[in-house]
Amino acid sequence: MARIENEKRSERLSLYLDGALSPAETAEVEELLRLDADARRELEELRRLTALLSSRKRVSADPAFWTRLSTRLEGRTSEAENLLPFPRRYVPAIASMAAVVVAAVGFVVIQNRMSVMQYFSRQTDAVKNVYERGLLQGNILPVLASVDRDAALRFSLFGTLPLDESSQTTLRVDQSTDRGYRIEVGKPSKKAEQTVTFNRFMAEVKPNPRQRQVIDSLIDFTSRRLASAVWVGDNNALAIDPDLPRLNRNVVAGIASCLEPTQRVRMEQILTSNRAPYTVEIGKDIPAEPELVMKRFRPLPRPQRFVLIRPDTTDLAQIRIDLDSLRREALVNMQAMEQRRAQFFRQFAAEQYRILQAEDTSVPSSRMIDDSEFMRVEVGRAMDDQGVGVLHVTVVPRHPVTIEGGDEFGSGPVRIRILRTPEGQPGVPRVDVQVNDSVRSQLKKRMRDADDLRNAPQKRTPPPPSSRPVPQP
Amino acid sequence: MALRIPGGFRQRVGLSIPGMEVSVTLPVARKEHDERAMVHADFVRMDDDGLITLFQSGEERAFRTLVERYEERIHNLLRGMFHDTAAVDDLVQEIFIKVYEALPRFRFESSFYTWLYRIAVNRSRDEIRRRKVRRFLSFQSLDDGTEHEIDARLATPPENRDDQEIIHLGLHLLPEKFRTAVVLKDLEGMSYEEIAEIMQCEIGTVKSRLSRGRTMLRKALQPLVKEAEYGTH
Structure with missing residues (x-):
């Protein structure tokens, strides 16, 4: 009886929490809450429970999901034509099992002093050959349906990617080999390594929210890349993204470069205790280039040929990102952008100086652009000691940026428009600076990085805002 | 080259130059309604009913848009229902194949x-039942140790603990009907009416299942819920 009463009371409280009671029932519950401390505690706990549940982290859309689903749908619709002794939906499992069997047989062979790399090289060539002959089209399936954050982190830190747990087949990034990786068969992964999880790593390194955001995005990116990195065809051939070592190197360097020196020490301890292929450089200064953070980097050859094979080539183009060249491109664009910007303001200042010389009207110092997402320009005129008008052009980016001179100025990613003030009206010309999305996103990233540096506990004295003297017209 | 434009017979081509705008209207030969001329962007703009109508009239590409529109939500729903993420992806695929x-x-x-x-x-309910039968037939204990795992995880210091994982484990303890009600209400944020329609039962039943599910979960995760108290005050 008491149990039923309790259940009824709990239901009332649950409905009260959801605001689903009538006014009379609400009044009853509120009276109960006023009198009964247990009811108050229960309601409070319910409230916290629902808050915990609703704060659950949601998974984001999987870009490769449609590829996997359409492959299954394709297999389903062609089931009528299936001549295999089993349904086509078992092809992924059977194909991957067969691939493992082939790998295991290969391992027996390579026990006779044949290197794993030679075996794998032959395997890759075989994949290329069958691909070129068009035999791998159709039931090509991803070996890893999804890669969780723990696996993505372990890949990033230790360069290991389990391909099949039951047969202990693992892809291992190995900087000492020419290709940068090898496949291990029948070799159990290190137990200690397996205990490193994403949450434990974060608890150990203790990143601040900004660092956490960076690490989250890197690991999510790695998960997505890994999920589409290894494929298996009907004929037991594996196709592997040759860019995996580079991905591994960039992600581990990216993680290390966003950390503070003390955090890097803790990361280094994790790497050392698990005999990871990398060592973190522990220094006080934050290096400009993420790769400088890591020691013992061996230059990797460019991937010879992309052996990732998948039915949807559009996804292929979206997913494959060469981080190295992307960063280089960003740096080159950034320099070009800075040169163009500096050149523009020189010309602009010269033009203003000419106008002021011609019109001897007093122009108050005035803010020119404040709605621009990245900088503010102030143009004005003051009087020097001799009472001669002197033009001041002040460029104040939201974070200090060293602007170097350049030789070229033109259109392209930057468009500049100067609107003259209508005649007879006081004021100064308005300047609009427009940049394209690519440059804008680079600038934003640059600013975020600068903010990170400024917000870091180890503050470095920022250089003063760029303030340029009047150039000679 | 013939232009085929869905839903219209003229195409306005605009050219934007700073300070002026040039626009030309090209007459296009009238054609019968030709879905083939539709591109992915056209599908994305359509509502669900429009996409289904297209699909039912033979335009299979409309299905991809429906999948992309709902895959994330169904994935999250099943992540609430099941603990092992690897199986979830397979199940989501099966659901869309059924659809x-x-x-x-x-x-x-x-x-x-x-x-x-x-x-x-x-589909989730069937899968939960199938797993139960399989465990029974293989003489495995129906208690898969989840409660012990929760206790063990709750015993670790909060800074080293994954609360999200513990909540997942807690949900896994609930009987299927209670779990479904809690997931739809507290994780997916649905109304009682929507849940009743999905679970094909009366609203009163939803209320009762939800309450019992919450009560069980509150008891299973007692230390976590109590900690939240100290954390919030």
């Missing part, structure tokens, strides 16, 4: 959204 098979018979009597969730919930 693909049943969509030609969809009669627009409910929203696609509710219908899809109903299929997902039914």
